[in-house]
Each structure stands twice: as structure tokens, then as C-alpha cells.
Amino acid sequence: MTTATLETTSTDAATKSFTVTFLIRRFDPEVDAEPRWQDFDVEMYATDRVLDALHKIKWEQDGSLTFRRSCAHGICGSDAMRINGRNRLACKTLIKDLDITKPIYVEAIKGLPLEKDLVVDMEPFFASYREVQPFLQASSAPVAGKERVQSVAERARFDDTTKCILCAACTSSCPVFWTDGQYFGPAAIVNAHRFIFDSRDEEAKVRLDILNDKEGVWRCRTTFNCTDACPRGIEVTKAIAEVKQAILRGTP
Amino acid sequence: MTSENHVETTVVDGVHHHQYDIVIIGAGGAGMRAAIEAGPGAKTAVISKLYPTRSHTGAAQGGMAAALANVEEDSWEWHTFDTIKGGDYLVDQDAAEILAKEAIDAVIDLENMGLPFNRTPDGKIDQRRFGGHTRDHGKAPVRRACYAADRTGHMILQTLFQNCVKLGIEFYNEYYALDLVMTEVDAGDGTTRQKPSGVVAYELATGELHVFQAKAVIFATGGFGKIYKTTSNAHTLTGDGVGIVWRKGLPLEDMEFFQFHPTGLAGLGILLTEGARGEGAILRNASGERFMERYAPTIKDLAPRDIVARCMVQEVAEGRGAGPDKDYVLLDCTHLGAEVLETKLPDITEFARTYLGVDPVYEPVPVMPTAHYAMGGIPTNVKAEVLSDNTTVVPGLYAAGECACVSVHGSNRLGTNSLLDINVFGKRAGRNAVEYVNSGVDFTPLPDDPAGDVRRLLEVLRDSNGTERIAAIRKELQDEMDKGAQVFRTSESLDHVAEVIAGLRDRYRNIAVQDKGKRFNTDLLEAVELGFLLDLAEVVVASARNREESRGGHMRDDFPNRDDEKFMQHTMAYLSGDAHSSVASDHIRLDWKPVTITRYQPMERKY
Numbered sequence: 108m109t110t111a112t113l114e115t116t117s118t119d120a121a122t123k124s125f126t127v128t129f130l131i132r133r134f135d136p137e138v139d140a141e142p143r144w145q146d147f148d149v150e151m152y153a154t155d156r157v158l159d160a161l162h163k164i165k166w167e168q169d170g171s172l173t174f175r176r177s178c179a180h181g182i183c184g185s186d187a188m189r190i191n192g193r194n195r196l197a198c199k200t201l202i203k204d205l206d207i208t209k210p211i212y213v214e215a216i217k218g219l220p221l222e223k224d225l226v227v228d229m230e231p232f233f234a235s236y237r238e239v240q241p242f243l244q245a246s247s248a249p250v251a252g253k254e255r256v257q258s259v260a261e262r263a264r265f266d267d268t269t270k271c272i273l274c275a276a277c278t279s280s281c282p283v284f285w286t287d288g289q290y291f292g293p294a295a296i297v298n299a300h301r302f303i304f305d306s307r308d309e310e311a312k313v314r315l316d317i318l319n320d321k322e323g324v325w326r327c328r329t330t331f332n333c334t335d336a337c338p339r340g341i342e343v344t345k346a347i348a349e350v351k352q353a354i355l356r357g358t359p
Numbered sequence: 360m361t362s363e364n365h366v367e368t369t370v371v372d373g374v375h376h377h378q379y380d381i382v383i384i385g386a387g388g389a390g391m392r393a394a395i396e397a398g399p400g401a402k403t404a405v406i407s408k409l410y411p412t413r414s415h416t417g418a419a420q421g422g423m424a425a426a427l428a429n430v431e432e433d434s435w436e437w438h439t440f441d442t443i444k445g446g447d448y449l450v451d452q453d454a455a456e457i458l459a460k461e462a463i464d465a466v467i468d469l470e471n472m473g474l475p476f477n478r479t480p481d482g483k484i485d486q487r488r489f490g491g492h493t494r495d496h497g498k499a500p501v502r503r504a505c506y507a508a509d510r511t512g513h514m515i516l517q518t519l520f521q522n523c524v525k526l527g528i529e530f531y532n533e534y535y536a537l538d539l540v541m542t543e544v545d546a547g548d549g550t551t552r553q554k555p556s557g558v559v560a561y562e563l564a565t566g567e568l569h570v571f572q573a574k575a576v577i578f579a580t581g582g583f584g585k586i587y588k589t590t591s592n593a594h595t596l597t598g599d600g601v602g603i604v605w606r607k608g609l610p611l612e613d614m615e616f617f618q619f620h621p622t623g624l625a626g627l628g629i630l631l632t633e634g635a636r637g638e639g640a641i642l643r644n645a646s647g648e649r650f651m652e653r654y655a656p657t658i659k660d661l662a663p664r665d666i667v668a669r670c671m672v673q674e675v676a677e678g679r680g681a682g683p684d685k686d687y688v689l690l691d692c693t694h695l696g697a698e699v700l701e702t703k704l705p706d707i708t709e710f711a712r713t714y715l716g717v718d719p720v721y722e723p724v725p726v727m728p729t730a731h732y733a734m735g736g737i738p739t740n741v742k743a744e745v746l747s748d749n750t751t752v753v754p755g756l757y758a759a760g761e762c763a764c765v766s767v768h769g770s771n772r773l774g775t776n777s778l779l780d781i782n783v784f785g786k787r788a789g790r791n792a793v794e795y796v797n798s799g800v801d802f803t804p805l806p807d808d809p810a811g812d813v814r815r816l817l818e819v820l821r822d823s824n825g826t827e828r829i830a831a832i833r834k835e836l837q838d839e840m841d842k843g844a845q846v847f848r849t850s851e852s853l854d855h856v857a858e859v860i861a862g863l864r865d866r867y868r869n870i871a872v873q874d875k876g877k878r879f880n881t882d883l884l885e886a887v888e889l890g891f892l893l894d895l896a897e898v899v900v901a902s903a904r905n906r907e908e909s910r911g912g913h914m915r916d917d918f919p920n921r922d923d924e925k926f927m928q929h930t931m932a933y934l935s936g937d938a939h940s941s942v943a944s945d946h947i948r949l950d951w952k953p954v955t956i957t958r959y960q961p962m963e964r965k966y
Contacts, residue, residue, distance in 0.1 A: 137876045166830030170873030170882040177593040180629045180710060182513065183413040199713060222564065223879040229410060242521040243473025254470040256482035262475060269475050269514065273412050
């Protein structure tokens with residue numbers, strides 16, 4: 108047990124607060140013709156999250172600041188945003204991991220219609236998701252009252268892509284998606300992957316056909332932005348590559 | 360923002376009107392499970408204040424209980440007994456039997472829908488140990504929790520959403536339900552009664568109001584952990600659904616019983632699953648002692664949550680806490696090894712690393728209890744029908760999941776029984792609602808101006824020139840609830856909180872909403888949510904003050920023993936009198952409801 112180290116760090120972190128400047132890209136559709144940058148100074152601790160800063164601004168300075176959030180620990184996928192030019196979840200980005208000698212830039216994710224401040228219209232994102240048939244399709248009936256059998260190895264095959272929380276950090280970090288909103292985008296492909304490689308599913312071919320479309324996997328330029336952006340650590344680019352290979356093979 | 364192109368609706372005086380056989384409020388596990396049942400049988404809409412996959416079911420980690428007996432001998436009767444004993448005998452035993460019996464099909468349903476459970480070497484659903492789940496009436500821990508790493512809730516939420524997509528369920532996302540519309544109808548015996556006729560919702564994107572006329576309404580709105588400061592609950596868990604029902608004059612049951620999950624990350628409240636202890640993790644005090652051995656010699660760290668939470672608080676109170684301020688205990692996972700942590704507990708391992716900078720592979724993790732789950736809520740029978748008193752059903756009104764009180768959890772829920780509850784009773788709510796709407800009932804006519812109350816509520820808040828900050832009132836409420844109505848309570852601490860709440864309710868009338876816009880006005884919504892939080896906190900405190908005994912999640916320092924003679928009954932709280940008075944006793948009436956006992960007579964609760 109190494110509590111000594113822990114005690115020192117948490118005491119330090121708890122005692123030292125400092126002023127951090129946030130530059131937030133604001134947009135009020137009822138007033139503004141164009142988005143504008145607004146700065147806020149916030150008193151923060153090193154272990155605070157960017158979400159805490161947004162809350163402090165909203166709760167203590169400007170109640171009109173608008174953003175989505177719910178669980179506040181990286182599970183619900185509500186608060187994907189661009190922080191210093193990189194897509195992250197505000198609730199998983201700690202102040203200590205940012206350079207606070209300079210202002211911290213916060214803006215909405217790109218490529219989806221901007222609604223207000225940090226809120227975008229998620230509907231095109233979910234429309235792409237729905238198009239890849241993201242649900243188990245198996246015509247063979249399991250034994251009544253029993254589970255379908257799946258080996259540990261078969262289950263492990265698609266484990267990585269089951270972690271997706273549909274936050275859109277990957278899709279809205281993709282340069283192809285920025286220029287072509289018709290592209291399915293990484294998140295939809297990840298969710299197709301999750302079923303294509305599930306041994307219980309029988310419709311992999313249908314999804315491979317869908318993703319062989321001109322707006323499908325071949326649009327991916329392998330920039331790895333999506334993998335960098337994923338707050339769940341999913342190897343998104345690898346999953347896309349596996350789908351590409353499966354299309355070429357004609358089978359998972 | 361809706362997921363489908365909804366059928367054109369009529370607009371009357373700026374209010375959109377829709378008509379559905381069944382309207383489900385809430386798109387977490389219970390709501391979507393109900394939708395999967397209801398969608399194919401009746402015209403169904405789901406209204407959710409969030410996108411469905413943001414719901415807090417997704418934060419559940421450790422597992423879902425069912426006596427599959429895939430890895431060792433088990434039976435649904437043992438599960439029933441554990442649930443009843445875990446709830447300190449305040450469980451309605453007929454409901455617990457249903458829960459445990461239907462658990463098996465509920466898990467198989469999910470697997471057949473595609474849920475990627477962890478597997479045994481022979482390819483069956485794997486099972487792990489969890490607090491309070493035992494072999495043969497308490498002899499030893501049993502492997503009953505079906506799981507997918509420590510992401511079981513995430514997988515349930517995703518699987519249910521996937522199946523809603525498959526079925527083409529109509530969602531109204533980011534529509535915030537604000538009122539249940541009741542119409543006075545002829546009861547057939549010369550009297551009249553209130554019957555639900557629809558729901559009023561506020562569309563976040565536009566600020567416009569929608570009336571959903573419905574034959575049946577299902578509440579599946581989750582909990583209200585945000586009445587507390589330290590909580591595992593999401594910011595959005597403000598108890599709106601429970602609050603709506605309360606304001607309609609319908610009762611709330613057992614509101615004093617709130618569960619504090621033992622292992623929240625110290626200072627933050629972020630949940631670390633009990634599955635960690637199920638896999639062998641150990642709680643230690645500052646000197647490294649495995650203190651649960653002293654309190655629960657048979658099942659130790661796997662005692663139910665109420666007991667473990669109390670023991671932790673007691674260790675700290677008696678000076679055996681760890682850390683510089685001796686204000687937490689330690690969850691020691693170091694002996695589990697990196698592989699178990701990375702494969703079976705990956706998310707909590709990451710939470711500890713991200714939020715505390717502690718690596719559970721090498722260091723014990725600072726933990727303290729965190730407000731987690733409301734055992735109480737909207738009273739229902741086992742068909743998920745809402746009750747207007749101890750026995751009377753409100754036709755066409757259903758509730759399931761955390762917002763409801765069946766009561767399968769009694770005074771303390773066992774871990775993994777909530778993911779089970781949402782599936783078993785969500786399904787029952789959906790199925791029974793379909794049966795009801797297809798039994799020849801017609802739409803109940805809406806009253807004149809059905810959205811009037813909501814419009815006035817929002818206008819008052821938006822147009823107020825008040826000076827009180829929403830966040831300041833909310834913070835004081837949460838701080839005081841943590842101090843006075845948490846793991847340990849006394850009449851003194853509760854009276855103090857009640858006084859504070861009365862003052863906050865006064866200040867709430869002078870609240871300031873800064874955002875005056877129509878689109879995505881989350882400032883306005885936070886003001887509305889705070890109103891619900893104040894209402895519910897008041898009911899929690901009044902119910903807790905009234906129960907002068909200690910049972911399950913309700914521990915009274917001034918009445919440390921369970922008193923079956925006086926209190927072996929459910930609390931029923933009613934809104935009556937002056938709803939707007941700041942003083943709770945002016946508008947809360949407390950009554951009792953008998954507990955249903957079938958096979959298990961109350962015994963002393965030892966582990």
C-alpha cells in the first residue's frame with residue numbers, strides 16, 4: 108500500500124487554485140449572425156475538469172452559456188466538444204492536462220449544424236448510425252429460454268467497438284466528414300463493425316454492402332483523427348480498416 | 360430534434376398537439392424496455408429530456424442478477440430471499456418473487472436482442488459475485504450477476520436502443536415532460552375521478568410546448584440523486600417525473616429510503632462498481648485492516664450496500680479513516696492483478712486513473728459512500744399500474760424503474776437488482792399498457808388549455824426579475840442534504856434540513872433566469888429542475904423524520920433499532936393543503952401502507 112504518494116498529491120491539488128482563462132465560441136441563433144469568441148476567467152483547481160469550468164461560468168457568471176452534459180464522467184457522451192482544437196469530452200479533460208499559461212479554447216464539434224454555443228444538431232449523426240442497421244440480426248432461433256452460445260474468443264473479437272457511447276467525437280474530428288456530410292463517418296462504421304464481427308449475427312453482408320457505397324468506408328483517408336479523438340480508447344481507424352478488408356474478402 | 364419524421368401535428372395557440380395510444384416518458388432502460396414491448400402493439404411515442412443513449416442506465420456497471428446457475432448452483436427462490444432480506448423485510452414479497460423468477464427470461468431476452476455478455480469457457484453467460492446475493496439463504500456468496508465487464512448498464516442501454524431502432528420506435532429527443540394532464544371523468548358510481556389524458560412537454564430546441572394526448576402514460580424517468588451533493592447520479596437526474604406525479608396529488612412511497620453506494624471515488628462520488636469487491640477487492644481502513652470482517656463475518660465486503668456504507672462512515676467517524684484528513688477508506692484491488700482489472704473492471708480502473716490519478720493496479724483507491732439510488736418513488740402494483748392510495752389503480756397510468764416503487768427493493772436495494780428491475784417491470788409496464796389501450800378504451804378528452812399550467816410555470820420563471828441564483832440555492836440544498844439526511848440521520852439533523860429547505864423554497868420564488876431566449880434554454884430548465892429537487896428533498900426529509908426506527912438505507916442515530924411493531928409498513932406521502940407554503944407540514948400528509956408478506960417472516964438481519 109502506497110498511500111504516502113497519494114496523500115501528497117491530493118493535498119497539493121486540493122490547496123492550490125489559480126485563474127484560468129477560457130475562450131468560448133458563442134452563438135445565439137436568436138441574436139448573432141455569426142459565432143463570436145468570448146473570454147471568461149475562472150478559478151480552478153488542477154483536478155477540475157473543463158466541464159467544471161463551464162458549470163462555474165454558467166452558474167456564477169453567465170446563465171445563458173449553453174452546452175449539453177449529463178453523467179459528468181465520460182459514459183453518456185453528451186459533452187463532446189473541441190478543446191484547444193482537439194475533440195474531447197469536457198468531463199474527461201482535466202485542467203492539469205492543459206497548458207493554462209495560455210487561454211483554453213472551447214468550441215462546438217465541427218461538421219454538424221451549430222444550434223447554440225456548444226450545442227450542435229445531432230440528428231444527421233444519428234441518421235447515419237441508423238442506416239448501418241445497428242442491431243443484431245439472426246434468423247436462427249436460439250433454444251427457447253436459453254442464450255445463444257458464443258465462445259470467449261468470439262466475444263472478444265468485437266469487444267473494442269462495443270464501447271462506443273455515440274458522442275460523435277470521432278465523426279466530427281474527421282476531415283472527410285467536415286467536407287462531405289454525406290459520409291457515414293467513423294462512429295457509424297464502428298457500430299456496423301460491432302455487429303459485422305459478432306458471431307451471432309447473420310447479416311454482415313448487408314452491412315458490408317451498405318458500407319461499400321461511395322459514401323462508405325472508402326472515403327476514409329486513414330488520418331487517425333478519429334482514433335485520437337475517441338474518449339473510450341476505441342481503435343477506430345483499425346475498425347474501419349477491418350471493415351474495408353471484410354468488404355474485399357466478401358465476408359467477415 | 361426527433362429521430363423520425365413525425366406525422367404532421369396540429370398547432371393550436373402555438374401549442375403542438377400529438378396523439379398516441381401510449382406515451383412513455385424517459386428513454387433509459389425502463390422506458391426503452393417498455394417501448395420494445397409497446398411499440399409493436401400500439402401507437403407509441405417515447406419522450407426524453409436527453410438523447411436515449413445519454414440516459415443514466417448507461418452508467419450502471421457491475422451486472423444484472425438472475426439465477427441462471429451457469430457457473431454454480433442457484434435458484435430464483437434464493438434470489439427472492441436475498442432480495443427480501445437485503446431490503447430489511449420492507450420488500451413486498453409477491454413483487455420480489457416476480458422479480459427473481461422473471462429475471463431469467465429478462466437476461467435471456469437481452470442476450471437474444473444482442474447484448475454482448477461476458478462468457479464462460481463453454482460459451483454461456485458468465486456470472487460474478489455481488490453484495491448480498493448468497494447461496495442457500497445466506498450461507499456464502501453466489502455467482503448470480505450476469506455482466507459485460509464493468510459496462511453492463513452501457514450494454515443494456517445500447518442494446519435496448521438498438522432494438523428500438525430496429526422496431527422504428529418514435530422518439531422525441533430533448534423534449535422535457537413537465538406535466539401529466541388529468542381530466543375529471545365520471546367514475547360510474549355517481550362520483551368523479553381524475554384520469555390521465557396526456558402529457559405536456561417542452562421542446563428544448565425551440566422552446567415550444569407540445570401536448571401528447573394518450574390513452575396510457577408510462578413514467579420511466581429515473582431517480583433524483585441530485586438532491587445530494589456527493590452522488591453517482593448524472594446532472595440531469597432531478598426527479599422531474601416523480602415531481603410531476605407528486606404535484607398531481609398522487610402519493611409517493613418510501614421516500615426516506617435512499618441508497619448510498621459504498622464505493623464512490625472520494626470527494627467526487629463517481630461510482631466504482633461493487634463488482635470490484637465481487638471480483639475480490641477489499642475495503643481497508645487507514646491501518647490496512649479489512650474492517651468488514653468485524654461487521655459482517657460471513658460475507659464481509661460483500662454485505663449489502665447499506666451495511667457497508669454505514670461501516671465505512673463509522674470507521675471514519677472513529678478516527679480510522681485514511682488520507683491527510685482521515686476522511687475516506689481504501690478500496691484495495693492491488694492483489695487482483697492487472698489482467699483482471701483491465702479485462703473485467705476496465706472502466707473503473709480508468710476512472711480512478713483519470714479523476715484521482717490513482718492506479719488501482721498498484722495503489723488502493725480512496726472511496727466514500729455516494730448517493731446512488733432511490734428505493735422509493737411512485738407507488739405501483741406488480742402490473743406497474745400507478746396507485747392513487749394503498750390499493751386504488753389509476754387506469755392508464757404506469758411507472759417502472761427507479762422512479763417507481765413496486766416495492767422490490769424495500770429499504771435497501773441489492774446491487775444488480777436495478778438493472779433487473781428496469782427490464783422486468785419496464786416490460787410489464789409496456790405489455791400491460793398495450794393490453795389496456797387495446798381493451799376498447801377511448802382517448803380521454805383533454806381539458807381546456809391543457810398546456811396552461813406549464814405555460815404559466817415557464818412564464819413566471821422566464822419573466823422573473825429575481826435576484827437569487829439557481830446554482831446557489833441548489834448548492835445549499837445539496838450541501839445540507841449531505842450533512843443532515845445522508846447515511847446517518849437524527850431528528851435534530853432532519854429538522855435542521857427541513858428548516859433550510861423551507862428557507863430555500865422562499866428564496867426560489869425570487870429566482871433569476873438569465874437566459875431569456877427560446878432556443879436551447881438550459882438556464883430555464885435548470886430553474887424548473889430545481890423546483891422539482893426542492894419538492895422531492897422536502898418529501899424525503901419529512902418521510903425520514905416520521906420513521907423513528909432504523910431499517911436498511913434509513914439509519915436513525917436516535918432510534919438505532921428496527922421496530923417491526925410500529926414501522927413494518929411503507930410510508931405513503933401525499934401533497935395536501937397549501938402546495939405553495941414553504942413549511943412542509945402545511946402540505947405533506949404522511950400515511951402508511953402494509954407490506955405484503957408471503958413466505959418469509961421478518962428475522963434479524965445478519966451477514
